[in-house]
Amino acid sequence: VISVSELFAAAPNAHLEDVMHKNPPYVYPEVDQERVASIALHHRHNAVAVVDHHHFLLGTVPSDALMHILRREHVEDLHRLVGIGRESDVAREALELPPLRRVRHRLPWLIIGLLGSMMSALLVSSFEAELTRNVAIAFFVPGLVYIADAIGTQSEAVAVRGLSLSQANLRHLVRGESRTGMIIGAILGLLIFPFVWIFFADFNLAIAVSLSLIIASSIASTIGMVLPWLLQRLGTDPAYGSGPLATIIQDILSLLVYFLIVSIFVF
Amino acid sequence: VISVSELFAAAPNAHLEDVMHKNPPYVYPEVDQERVASIALHHRHNAVAVVDHHHFLLGTVPSDALMHILRREHVEDLHRLVGIGRESDVAREALELPPLRRVRHRLPWLIIGLLGSMMSALLVSSFEAELTRNVAIAFFVPGLVYIADAIGTQSEAVAVRGLSLSQANLRHLVRGESRTGMIIGAILGLLIFPFVWIFFADFNLAIAVSLSLIIASSIASTIGMVLPWLLQRLGTDPAYGSGPLATIIQDILSLLVYFLIVSIFVF
Numbered sequence: 149v150i151s152v153s154e155l156f157a158a159a160p161n162a163h164l165e166d167v168m169h170k171n172p173p174y175v176y177p178e179v180d181q182e183r184v185a186s187i188a189l190h191h192r193h194n195a196v197a198v199v200d201h202h203h204f205l206l207g208t209v210p211s212d213a214l215m216h217i218l219r220r221e222h223v224e225d226l227h228r229l230v231g232i233g234r235e236s237d238v239a240r241e242a243l244e245l246p247p248l249r250r251v252r253h254r255l256p257w258l259i260i261g262l263l264g265s266m267m268s269a270l271l272v273s274s275f276e277a278e279l280t281r282n283v284a285i286a287f288f289v290p291g292l293v294y295i296a297d298a299i300g301t302q303s304e305a306v307a308v309r310g311l312s313l314s315q316a317n318l319r320h321l322v323r324g325e326s327r328t329g330m331i332i333g334a335i336l337g338l339l340i341f342p343f344v345w346i347f348f349a350d351f352n353l354a355i356a357v358s359l360s361l362i363i364a365s366s367i368a369s370t371i372g373m374v375l376p377w378l379l380q381r382l383g384t385d386p387a388y389g390s391g392p393l394a395t396i397i398q399d400i401l402s403l404l405v406y407f408l409i410v411s412i413f414v415f
Numbered sequence: 416v417i418s419v420s421e422l423f424a425a426a427p428n429a430h431l432e433d434v435m436h437k438n439p440p441y442v443y444p445e446v447d448q449e450r451v452a453s454i455a456l457h458h459r460h461n462a463v464a465v466v467d468h469h470h471f472l473l474g475t476v477p478s479d480a481l482m483h484i485l486r487r488e489h490v491e492d493l494h495r496l497v498g499i500g501r502e503s504d505v506a507r508e509a510l511e512l513p514p515l516r517r518v519r520h521r522l523p524w525l526i527i528g529l530l531g532s533m534m535s536a537l538l539v540s541s542f543e544a545e546l547t548r549n550v551a552i553a554f555f556v557p558g559l560v561y562i563a564d565a566i567g568t569q570s571e572a573v574a575v576r577g578l579s580l581s582q583a584n585l586r587h588l589v590r591g592e593s594r595t596g597m598i599i600g601a602i603l604g605l606l607i608f609p610f611v612w613i614f615f616a617d618f619n620l621a622i623a624v625s626l627s628l629i630i631a632s633s634i635a636s637t638i639g640m641v642l643p644w645l646l647q648r649l650g651t652d653p654a655y656g657s658g659p660l661a662t663i664i665q666d667i668l669s670l671l672v673y674f675l676i677v678s679i680f681v682f
Contacts, residue, residue, distance in 0.1 A: 216456060279553055
């Protein structure tokens with residue numbers, strides 16, 4: 149393979165063999181477009197050859213097509229991350245569609261989220277006795293759920309972009325992320341402990357909130373890594389693993405951890 | 416401007432004037448790299464000329480550089496969306512950094528989030544009297560906060576990608592998004608109403624939960640559009656407007672809406 153401009157720049161008496169690129173990057177026709185763009189980036193080539201299974205050249209993906217792929221994958225990742233369905237390729241149109249059309253693209257994931265919300269309501273209601281005895285337990289629910297989510301979402305974003313590129317195995321990756329989550333949880337747990345103790349004058353509750361934060365953070369970062377990996381394994385875009393579904397799973401697990409720990413420590 | 420391959424393909428007796436591209440896209444040296452990539456995509460050119468303010472050619476940004484810019488902006492948006500600080504450019508490295516290094520990149524935004532969590536605990540505790548009289552109020556807190564967040568995050572993602580491209584003015588954009596949020600909130604509110612009424616046998620609470628969902632969704636989608644715009648106005652990347660800070664602002668507003676409505680309807 150050689151580009152026309154390189155051919156132009158070569159010395160007049162050079163042999164083609166000496167100036168051409170040997171072993172250029174190539175793909176088969178059924179390869180995902182994001183993979184094609186990654187190959188081009190990796191090899192620092194601005195076009196990728198497409199060959200059939202006998203290695204006959206079928207054509208090339210030129211650089212302007214590669215650039216459009218990269219932009220489209222960017223918008224697609226953002227949309228999947230927040231649970232917007234197959235919207236138009238052009239982000240600008242999403243901003244200017246009539247509201248009812250936008251609703252249709254966004255509602256499906258939100259309805260799944262609503263089912264999750266109903267589950268979370270039933271879960272919290274099953275700890276009604278604990279809440280009645282000490283209503284202060286309810287004060288920390290939104291904060292704890294928020295923090296675990298924020299940590300889990302960070303892991304998901306790292307996983308979504310990184311999984312397809314990294315050569316390390318899952319166990320190694322999960323160990324790294326869950327340790328990260330545990331360290332973050334421990335630091336935040338230490339910071340919130342005096343706050344709860346001083347403002348709410350309840351030592352046991354302070355212990356329970358801090359401990360829940362550590363455990364929920366570790367779980368959140370583990371799930372945030374495993375879910376995108378699982379989706380990739382199932383042949384789906386791992387970006388779905390960081391959308392509203394992942395959040396509601398995180399929320400329910402965080403609530404479960406918190407109420408279980410609270411029912412051990414506070415009574 | 417003409418590419419070497421086009422020059423090669425031109426008829427031998429053609430005049431340069433007839434085969435060259437007139438008015439090629441160009442940028443000044445101080446232009447943001449993301450803007451350069453957008454210009455290339457828009458013009459379907461695979462290189463962009465850089466000129467000084469007297470329009471002398473300084474150089475070109477070739478297609479492989481443009482492709483790297485597009486990939487880098489993609490990773491950057493994802494990281495800002497979840498509050499990961501200036502991490503390495505290569506997403507793979509983020510997956511393989513030692514846990515303590517990762518903590519350092521992620522902790523700053525989480526500490527701001529923790530302060531927000533403390534505020535949310537104080538906010539909920541200020542409604543202690545209501546919670547004590549009817550503990551069922553607490554059951555719907557995580558679900559409501561989750562849904563409002565999910566809707567707000569969708570608006571943020573649309574805003575982050577679309578704001579720089581759209582020509583429409585803010586008032587028009589905000590009106591469209593807040594209507595979208597209100598319609599979604601109304602649909603979800605209608606769906607959750609029978610659930611609360613049947614499972615928790617409390618008509619007033621069902622009204623309060625549904626109404627809160629509608630109002631909180633409208634607010635969330637409005638904030639989700641205004642915050643990235645505000646950050647863009649302040650000269651920051653609008654992607655920060657969809658990070659953990661935006662989420663905690665949404666959470667606190669949703670809690671406030673819910674508890675105010677509950678204290679009107681449930682007693």
